[in-house]
Amino acid sequence: MMTSTAFENKTVIVTGAGQGIGFEICKQLAARGATVLLNDIDEVLANGAVQAIKDAGGNCIACAGDSGDKDFIQSMVDLAVKTSGSLDVVIANAGITLFGDFFTYPQDSLYKVLHTNLGGTFFLAQAAANQMRTQAKGGSLLFTSSVTAHQAHKDLAAYGMTKAALEMLAKNLVLELSPFKINVNTIAPGATLTERTMDDPNYEAVWSRITPMGSPAKTIDIANAALFLVSDGAKHITGQSLVIDGGWSAISPSPNE
Template identity: 70%
Template sequence: MRFEGKVAIVTGAGQGIGFEIARQLTREGAHVLLNDLDGSLLSEAAKRIQQEGPGTCSPLAGDAGDLAFIQQLVAEATSRFGHLDIVIANAGITLFGDFLTYSPESFFKVMQVNLGGTFFLAQAAANQMKQQASGGALLFTSSVTGHQAHKQLSAYGMSKAALEMLAKSLVIELSEHRITVNTVAPGATLTERTQDDPAYEATWQKLTPMGRPATVADIAQAALFLVSDHARHITGQSLVVDGGWTSISPGPEPV
């Protein structure tokens, strides 16, 4: 029960890593405001999480890259639960494409959600935490593609590397308010989306030194540590959870 009584926002949490983070926070007593763009997916996710308890989980559907909705998200969490302790900016999009033909529309969409959404959610949450004067924890979801180049992911990798620099930059401005800012950088991970590819697990078993891709639980456990009181003196850091892949960085065979 590390998070009993704590209030958290988790974006991009209808499924996958975000869902598992929210699930584990709720199991350890947190009150979680769950966000995703897909309202029906989100409602079902919140219902499943709430059944496990003992914390509470409430859904709020909306675009985590939209500035007005970001303000609503923070206001809803504080009005519903009275305060805000943890924000996990997990929402993001991946738009593959060759650099030479990558469209402006794809580029700016990736930056709006991955960078703009995270930046302004962190800003709104930090202002609330500053007002409370009780500290807090911000966590951004980065990626191993922010550390090592990956084919057709130049824009995505750029956005994830920028999130890690944002976390470092915010140390200067938020430490005096006892707000920590960190990132977790998943490697290949088994989620509903990646499991649609029948070759995904077998491919990453071969490429990952530990012999398997990550599970969502692997990523969630790292995330929970970084927003817990056990990590209250850790800030501006990125924790890579990739089974050792970035140490050697082999890529998939070309199709």
């Protein structure tokens, strides 16, 4: 079991964390002693999430802004170093899902998905790794992929493509980052109960029916996996992707079945 001080004296950036999976990851990291820089493009969400973590006794700083913007990304890394002297863990969780039929998928939707899901993750990893290698003590990077990187899902060609690319990015960066003792992995969540998915009144019932374990994931299920992969206990794991989907991708029934 991970101790309550597992991330003490560590500084972490988590993007896309105003609610849902990202927020849960931040909450659990802060509860285990980390100083967390919590990013969301929505300033109200970011500030509310940070306040909730502070109210629970955690150390958390709001970083509202576009996680796909290279200059903003560098400002987050600089703030982490200014705050505590180093950057130890980065979790590139921000992503957008824009459903659409492949035959008519608009150019602006594709570029929005690429900007956040790929550009944001790539340049955050780049900025973080450049900082970590100067510190000479290693670090951990984690990208949020998806089961749609492994299994086709209707109207998610663009999204699934970006998530598969993140997993290849993690594999490729093993070559670049291992000499500096920086490990890099991805998590690939399946159906998960969040504020966004619960807007669909049928979501929980449908995914409970077609998920072998009998229910969609809770955010804590994803957070537990994320924390392990960025912990000291996982330092010899790198270039890997962990699917967290209750067994759905093993059998892959359609939500429409």
